[in-house]
Amino acid sequence: xxxxxxxxxxxxxxxxxxxxxxxxxxxxxxxxxxxxxxxxxxxxxxxxxxxxxxxxxxxxxxxxxxxxxxxxxxxxxxxxxxxxxxxxxxxxxxxxxxxxxxxxxxxxxxxxxxxxxxxxxxxxxxxxxxxxxxxxxx
Amino acid sequence: xxxxxxxxxxxxxxxxxxxxxxxxxxxxxxxxxxxxxxxxxxxxxxxxxxxxxxxxxxxxxxxxxxxxxxxxxxxxxxxxxxxxxxxxxxxxxxxxxxxxxxxxxxxxxxxxxxxxxxxxxxxxxxxxxxxxxxxxxxxxxxxxxxxxxxxxxxxxxxxxxxxxx
Numbered sequence: 001x002x003x004x005x006x007x008x009x010x011x012x013x014x015x016x017x018x019x020x021x022x023x024x025x026x027x028x029x030x031x032x033x034x035x036x037x038x039x040x041x042x043x044x045x046x047x048x049x050x051x052x053x054x055x056x057x058x059x060x061x062x063x064x065x066x067x068x069x070x071x072x073x074x075x076x077x078x079x080x081x082x083x084x085x086x087x088x089x090x091x092x093x094x095x096x097x098x099x100x101x102x103x104x105x106x107x108x109x110x111x112x113x114x115x116x117x118x119x120x121x122x123x124x125x126x127x128x129x130x131x132x133x134x135x136x137x138x
Numbered sequence: 139x140x141x142x143x144x145x146x147x148x149x150x151x152x153x154x155x156x157x158x159x160x161x162x163x164x165x166x167x168x169x170x171x172x173x174x175x176x177x178x179x180x181x182x183x184x185x186x187x188x189x190x191x192x193x194x195x196x197x198x199x200x201x202x203x204x205x206x207x208x209x210x211x212x213x214x215x216x217x218x219x220x221x222x223x224x225x226x227x228x229x230x231x232x233x234x235x236x237x238x239x240x241x242x243x244x245x246x247x248x249x250x251x252x253x254x255x256x257x258x259x260x261x262x263x264x265x266x267x268x269x270x271x272x273x274x275x276x277x278x279x280x281x282x283x284x285x286x287x288x289x290x291x292x293x294x295x296x297x298x299x300x301x302x303x
Binding site: 095096098099100102103104107110111113114115117118119120121122124125126130131132133134135 | 220276
């Protein structure tokens with residue numbers, strides 16, 4: 001479905017921007033991580049770009065946000081530890097973004113938003129965050 | 139499941155057919171009897187019942203394996219938060235009966251909890267489809283995400299048990 005209601009469009013745009021930032025952060029983190037963690041960060045860049053495409057398909061072309069040239073994560077990525085922390089925080093923040101999108105959409109698009117919220121919360125724990133009753137940035 | 143019939147019994151008792159006698163200030167008049175149509179008891183919310191069952195399962199696992207109290211206690215508290223958000227009362231939370239794990243060994247007991255969490259995350263996600271109120275959708279999405287995140291957390295617990303044995 002292509003949404004034109006400004007309130008719904010705003011929640012999807014927020015999801016796209018948050019994922020664009022996450023992709024950029026994965027790039028920063030990848031430079032600090034090694035082995036399996038680096039491979040996971042690189043794999044997530046690809047997976048999240050696919051998410052962005054799926055989200056963009058819900059909007060008219062003119063409503064799809066352009067990719068920003070850079071992003072500064074709230075937790076600076078300076079080493080492997082801060083890379084994990086930063087990626088965990090960004091994923092927990094994404095849960096709220098997708099919860100908002102789920103609340104403003106219906107049908108398959110709502111199911112998509114719920115699935116992405118679940119994946120984001122799982123990924124936050126895999127990057128070392130503790131689970132939360134209502135995942136958010138602590 | 140922790141005593142799911144208790145709720146239904148209480149609600150059923152409230153909803154039984156009743157005849158209400160309407161009082162009148164004039165003592166010469168007979169009170170009028172009004173027949174009230176019986177109302178069906180509201181269906182118990184399966185998400186609330188499931189959260190109560192999860193808390194019972196965690197309490198049972200902690201009782202059986204106290205060494206897991208740290209991680210499992212935190213997750214059980216998160217489920218209490220979910221249950222409250224979904225409308226469970228403090229009385230319902232206080233009345234939860236521990237559900238002992240069917241496994242007698244610690245790692246299979248954790249595996250049971252992982253299966254319960256997967257099932258809970260799916261139920262919560264499915265429930266968002268039918269929810270009408272946006273706030274309910276939002277709450278269910280947060281809870282579905284939280285329960286999905288319990289799976290890797292419990293897998294870490296299980297892995298540590300394996301590594302430690």
